[in-house]
Amino acid sequence: MNKQVFMRIISDYVSFFQQRRDDVGRLGISPLQKCTASLRMLAYGCAADAVDEYLRLGESTALSCLTHFTDAVILLFGEEYLRRPIPEDLQRLLDIGEIRGFPGMIGSIDCMHWEWKNCPTAWKGQYTRGSGKPTLVL
Structure with missing residues (x-):
């Protein structure tokens, strides 16, 4: 599965990963930024505040991204990939x-x-x- 397909699937099924506009009309954090922050924390074991400089996300937002990302992966891919091997x-x-x-x-x-x-x-x-x-x- 390539990046675009994954981003489309996660954005379609989990509202947290949909990009929204704020009250002023500016676009918020993109789904790619949210997923990248989550993957960096998982892959490199870095702290939530370490993604601030690279992705311009605060610590609490990065932690929220990680929580929603893991929940989304379990929801969307759990039956196929998170099972005991046959x-x-x-x-x-x-x-x-x-x-x-x-x-x-x-x-x-x-x-x-x-x-x-x-x-x-x-x-x-x-x-x-x-x-x-x-x-x-x-």
């Missing part, structure tokens, strides 16, 4: 991981067990994780 999903993820050189990986690459071939003998039992081979979580 066997076909798991197999697809395993196949993709194997192609990329990570056989047996279901989760994220940021937390994986890697075999530790030079593990000191004294530490070996602490890092086996039931497989018999010493591994480290990276």
